[in-house]
Amino acid sequence: MWIYATVGFLLIGFWFFSSSMATESKRLERGTFFEYLKEGYVKNVRLNLEENKVDVYLTDEALKLDQFKQFKDTGSNMTAFSQPAPNYSFIVADNANFETEIEKAIQENNLATKYSNIPPDKFSSIFWNILIWILIFGAIWYFMFRRLGAAAGGPGGQIFNIGKSRAKLFDENDKVRVTFKDVAGLEGAKEEVEEIVEFLKNPEKFTKLGGKIPKGALLVGPPGTGKTLLAKAVAGEAKVPFFSLSGSDFVEMFVGVGASRVRDLFKNAKDKAPAIIFIDEIDAIGRARGKNNFTGGNDERENTLNQLLTEMDGFGTDTNVIVLAATNRADVLDKALMRAGRFDRLIHVDLPELNERKEIFDVHLKPLKLGTDVDSEFLSKQTPGFSGADIANVCNEAALVAARKNKEVIEKQDFLDAVDRIVGGLEKKNKLIKPKEKRRIAYHEAGHATIGWLLPHAAPLVKVTIVPRGKSLGAAWYLPEERQITTTEQMLDEMAATMGGRAAEEVVFGDISTGALSDLERVTKQASAMVSIYGLNDKIGNISYYDSTGQNEYGFGKPYSEETAKTIDAEVSKMIEGQYERAKDLLAKHRSQLDQLADKLLEKEVIFREDLVEIFGERIFEDDENLEPPGNAVSSLNAEPVVSEESVDKKD
Incomplete structure (x- = not known):
């Protein structure tokens, strides 16, 4: 294309150059011309005749004078169509009078001079003008549509390839270095995926034994748990063509493009079979059909999904192509996509x-200087609820903390600081807080700790x-027990501890503040779940209004009556207020210990489990062998009455 562009610019330059040369004739007076x-x-x-311009060419004998x-040297002065440039030129006012006068002069003097009123380069001028404009518009069209094609997608960035698959192919020529050895945990x-790789290899x-190759496997789990990492390991181990793309790569503003890309993707995979197709975030195109389609118009996403369903298991799909997909929203996927024969395995x-x-941790600690x-x-005991991505972030943040302190190696305290930084937010030691507010904050946090x-x-x-830290004015770190189920008593105790901060404010100061926003949000969600989802309320009974299929996600109504809604609201409020009163009673009974803890907080700003043992004595309820700082953080006192997101209690 650069060669074409260079030739085009040369032609344009030659046209302008030759045109300018064609006009390089000297001006001549009319009287001198007749002489x-x-x-x-x-x-x-x-x-x-069009320009009233007269071009004069001298004889060869005259040029010798x-x-x-x-x-x-006028013979080398050529126009665009190899015509010599005129020697002289001048403008006439009246073409008819000039023609009569020159014809009369030629006859009277019996001259051999030839006269014509047809421009000799009229055809060439039109030809070159048309050619130049074609080149100009061709160049504009090419560059504009090339950019449009690149923006719209498709191999080569051409708009005509917009319906082509955008999957990235990994084959034997591409060395994917991630293997199953790099995937820790997730046994x-x-x-499951190792068996798929073994099926392709052997x-x-x-x-x-009569077994058939599985059509697909769907990886489901929370963000950061290693779904995409597993797919990379499959690409590194399988030694077969591996097509990787995202669900959003099928989405386009043009009608029919998504379905066309699905067809092209599976066509390429069938040509290279056995092969694996990996679709990350498949919920972008795999959402259940018929939902949220209030306009009644054509839904391009549904057309794309229909084509995907047909390609995965329809007529003529008996090929060695396995589809791997990943999502953290399996509840919104279409049932036809989830059935056996398409995704045979739900992992x-x-x-x-x-x-x-x-x-x-062992995997991510290998490259670090420890x-x-x-x-x-x-470290694994201090990070309950952390995903693989969170753990990788902890290791990286610990390295940054150690480098910030100009250390040669990363020490244990650096990892603890990294956990604090990730869970609690950046420490703001220079934030100015009034003494009165600081005392309230100390009692708020002491209330959490006491309960x-x-x-x-x-x-x-x-x-x-x-x-x-972050948006919080204070925080309390806990190390929650890792359990698979939770009893009513456990949830009620957690709610009471969460309300301990506000309860301490009322017991000590006689009023409450806006600082317990995240606490209230947390207990409200807990109480609502206990009443309406887990069936842990006597008045509502053993009923759950939770919809695991996601069918009511776009519904306008509630799955219960107005009377039941009132009952649920009343029971949620009753449960929260009951634990709030329980927390106040406990704090009133242990007021002296609460004061000691708050004073120690004001003095040291940070206290640990040993300080609580000194004030309250050892806990006799459980085995605390794993309790070493820090664990998970629970935001307690907010700096603003309204915040746009949860502060630091996301892990618990």
């Missing part, structure tokens, strides 16, 4: 357990601080 004419110096005269020596999920092992990739977190006190088992220490099922406290 030259009578002397026989003029060979040819051409009148441009000293009078016209400046025109000796169950790894077994199909006879399964087919000799749950959950948050890692304690041992799995240790394996993940101190002797760093222990992956200890959490006194109740048997509350998460044991590890660390309390009144140093502002």
Whole structure:
């Protein structure tokens, strides 16, 4: 294309250059012209009737004269169509009078001068003008539509390829370095995908018993748990063509493009079969059909989904193409997509357990320069609820913390600071807080710590601080127990501990503040779930209004009556207020210890479990062998009455 562009610009330049040369003729007076004419110096005269311009060409004999020596090289002065440029030119006012006068002069003097009133380069001028404009518009069209094609997608960036698949192909020529050894934890999920890879490598092992290759596997789990990492490991291990793309790559503003890309994707995969197709975030095109389509118009996403369903399991789909997909919204996917024969296997990739977190830490700690006190088992105990991506972030943040302190190695405290930074937010030591407000903050955090220490099922406290972090003016760190189910008593104790901050404000100061926003949000969600989802309320009974299929996501109505809604609201309020009163009673009974804890907080700003043991004595409810700072953080006192997002309690 650069060659074409260069040739085009050369033609344009030649056209302008030759046109300018064609006009390089000297001006001549009309009277002088007739003198030259009578002397026989003029060979040819051409009148441009359109421009009233007269071009004068001298004879060869005249050009030999000293009078016209400046025109000796005029033969090399060529126009665009290889015509010599005129020697002289002038403008006439009246074409008819000039024609009569020159014809009369030629006859009277019996001259051989030729006269014409047809421009000799009229055809060439039109031809070159048309050609130049074609080149100009062609260049504009090419560059404009090339950019449009690149924006719209398709191989090569051409608009005509907009319906082509945008999948990235990994084959034997592309070395994907991620293997199953790099995927720590996720043992169950790894077994499932390893079997798929084994099927592609050694199909006879399964087919000799009558087994068939699975059509697809769907990876489902929370964000950051390693779904895409598993797919990368499959690409690195399978040694077959691997097509990777996102669900949003099918989405386009033009009608029919999504379905066309699906067809092209599967066509390419069938040509290279056996092959694997990986579609990340498949919920972008796989949402259940018929939902949220109030306009009644054509839904391009549904057309794309229909084509995907047909390609995965329809007529003529008996090919060795396996589809892997990943999503964290399996509840919104279409049932036809989820059925056996399309996605034969539903692989749950959950948050890692304690041992799995240790394996993940071991993987991410390998490239780091560690101190002797760093222990992956200890770190795994301090990060309950963390995903694989969170753990990778902790390791990276610890390295940054150590580098900020100009250390040669990363020590244990750097990892603890990294957990604080990720969970609680950036520490703001320079934030100015009035002494009166600081005292309220101290009692608020001391209230959380006191209730959490006194109740048997509350998460044991590890660390309390009144140093502002993120949007919080204070925070309390807990190490929640890892459990699969939760009883009513456990949830009620957690609610009471969460309300301990506001309860301490009322007990000590006789009023309450806006600082308990995140606490109220947390307990409201807990109480609502207990009443309307988990069936843990006596008045509502063993009824759950939770819809795991997502069918009511776009509904306008509630799955219960207005009377039931009133009852649910009343029971939620009753439950929260009951735990609030319980927290106030406990704090009133232990007021002296609450005051000691608040005073220590004001003095040290940060206190640990040992300080609580000194004030309250050892807890006798449970085994605290794993309690070492810090654990998960729960935001307690907000700096603003209204915040746009949860502060720091996302992990618990």
